Amino acid sequence: MDGFETIIYERVGNIAYVTLNRPRVLNVYSVQMRDDLYEVLNGVKVDEEIRAVILKGAGEKAFCAGADLSEFLTAPSVVKARQIRLLRDLWGLLRSMPQPLIAALHGYVFGSGMEIALFCDIRIAADDVIFGLPEMGLGIIPGAGGTQTLPRVIGLSRSLDMLLTNRRMGAHEALDCGLVSRLVSGDRLLETAEEVARQIASYSAAAVRNAKQAVLQGVDMTLQQGMELERRFSVNTRVSGDQAATDNG
Amino acid sequence: MTTYRELTWRKEGPCAVVRVQGDASGAGWTARVANELEDLSAEINWDEDTRVVVLAYPGNAFQSGVADGGPWGEPDPGSVVAPVAQIRQPVIAAVEGDAMGLGLELALACDIRLATEGAHFGLPQVAEGLIPSAGGTQRLPRLIGQSRALDMILTGKTVDSAEALRIGLVNRVVPATRLMEVATGLAQEMGARSPLSMSYVKEALYGGLDMTIDQGMRLELDLYLLLFSTQDRIEGITAFNEKRKPEFQGR
Structure with a gap:
């Protein structure tokens, strides 16, 4: 599996790497990225040799700064948007992955980027990470499960605060409230994610x-x-x- | 507009700033507060110009709440809290000083909690042979997790503002003299954002608590797609793409 426009897929031994790869636009999530991820993850899901999956973002600045808003308002109709969403259900697919998903997070992790991270089982962050849910200022709400996954991870009180007040969260607070379970310096992020992946891969x-x-x-x-x-x-x-x-x- | 005796409220732009007066000495105070909050909640829920609510009160005003009518008397402490939980707009609690028992339970029914420095919080009902009866046993674990909630409820332990912030029981701690300034400042900021987004997020979060994650995601999707029919979604996204501030109308 290769030749994707918006992501890089690699496999080293029994570990799969999925890199969100639109660094010039902070890896924002687009329709093409949805289709690329959908194809790759469907392949990974049924590959019994893959024992762990690492998700990361290309470039220095962001894991994923949210959805590509330049594509919004282009859906032919709400009926069509709903149909596509239900037929090509990337979020349901992420949730159904049998292998542990490890998110290696750095820089901006906003909106749908944060929601992708919330579908992962283990979240590891670099110390420059910054989380945020900007939906209230855009006239939308999270649409990739964030209203359901976030309270289950950090509790209702902090979830309401992040969503309703647009409050951003830095690395140390994210560690304190359990949004990430490990915090490392930026130069050790990938290495740490790989250690975790290899450890998991060594088990039954x-x-x-x-x-x-x-x-x-x-x-x-x-x-x-x-x-x-x-x-x-x-x-x-x-x-x-x-x-x-x-x-x- | 209904007249109120135990509360004051005023509109400040998109915000309703409500204050429960602290003079709890008169007989039947708690019942009057409950009735007035009921009226106010209905009034605010129907008011399309109110986008955010600040609910300020002296936390210790409610200490006599249970004793007011005796443990089995009127009013039911839940009647103070229920009207606040029904407000569809975000509600910011500005809690002045300590809040024990019902005073804390009222804050738990709000969406964002602001506390003053050096204040203490607890649910001491068990030590009095009672249990929290205004939602404390249900809301506290959902807000801060079962482990910390059981410790507070079973031992009656109090936490100070700093710890309350650390465990997520309150969201901001501010000096007492700046409480209202911070609360109204936050409310004004929120008031500039989409009122539909805020009220739908509340529905998705509170509604989703009682659902499986699959059901919750369907609820979220329904609300997400319903917003496709609004002017505010077009405005929010257009403004972002044009790098300007959005003007939300609530429709």
């Missing part, structure tokens, strides 16, 4: 996938349902582990 693939699903699906369940789900995943992981041991033996 079934254990990693099942643990991810147990956490993500369990959040929407009653505790009792979640416990039952965990038990099923646990049995499944053991069976897969035994199978792998037999295959290797």
Whole structure:
């Protein structure tokens, strides 16, 4: 998979790299980027050899500074916009990825860039990172799940503040409130993301996938349902582990 | 316009600045505040020119809230808080000084909380043989997480402004003398943004809390697409592309 206009896809061993690659416009998310990501992630999703995916932004200034607003107001109609959104559901695809997604974040992480980061499982930031949701000043609301994913990650109180007041958040506050789980200097960002990816890749693939699903699906369940789900995943992981041991033996 | 005895309110541009007077000595004070907040909430909800609400009050005015009618008496403490939670515009709580019990629960029903330096916050009802009854047991964990909420509710522990800020219980801490200036300044800033975006974001966040993430994303998408039909979306995006300030009309 290569030759994409707006992203770079690379694969090193069992780790996939997806780089948002429109550095001259701060990697803003466009229709073409949606189509490129949709194609790449659909491929990655079914590739059982890939154990972890790193998402990053090209250039010095931004992971992704939001949506490309020059393309807004061009949708033929709201009916068409809805149809496309539901048929080419990149956000649903991101949410359904079986492999852990690791976001390596630097510079501006705004709007849909922040929403992409929120679909990742592990967020690592460089110390120059700055998060923001500018939708209130644009007459829109987040449309890539941000109103749902953000409160689940940083709580309702801080989510309302970021959204309603356009408050931006820097690296240390992001670490304190759990928006990112690791903070490193800019020159160590990719290296740290790779360490995390390699560590995950060294574990049983079934254990990693099942643990991810147990956490993500369990959040929407009653505790009792979640416990039952965990038990099923646990049995499944053991069976897969035994199978792998037999295959290797 | 309804006349109010326990509250004052005025319009400042796109903002409604409401203040609950702190003189809680008169009999039936809490019930009157509850009734007046109910009237005010209805008035504001129907007013298209009000885009942001500031709700200022002395946090300790409500300490007598439960005792007012006795633990089983009237009014139900929830009746003070419910009208505020129903306001569709963003509500900024400007809490003067300490807020314990009902005083804190009222702030929890607002969207943004401003506190003064050196203030203390807590839900001490359990120590009095009661439980928080104006949404505290439900809103606190949703706002700051279950771990910290259980600690506050079960032990009655108080947190000071600095810790309240750190754990996200309040969003800004300011010197007491500057509280109203900061609150109204923030409200004016927010008032310049899209009123439809702000009220839809509230619906998506609060509504989504009770849904699975898939359901919540469908709610968000419905609201997102509904905004395609508005003048304000065209204005917001056009203004951005033309590098000028948008003028939102709320339609």
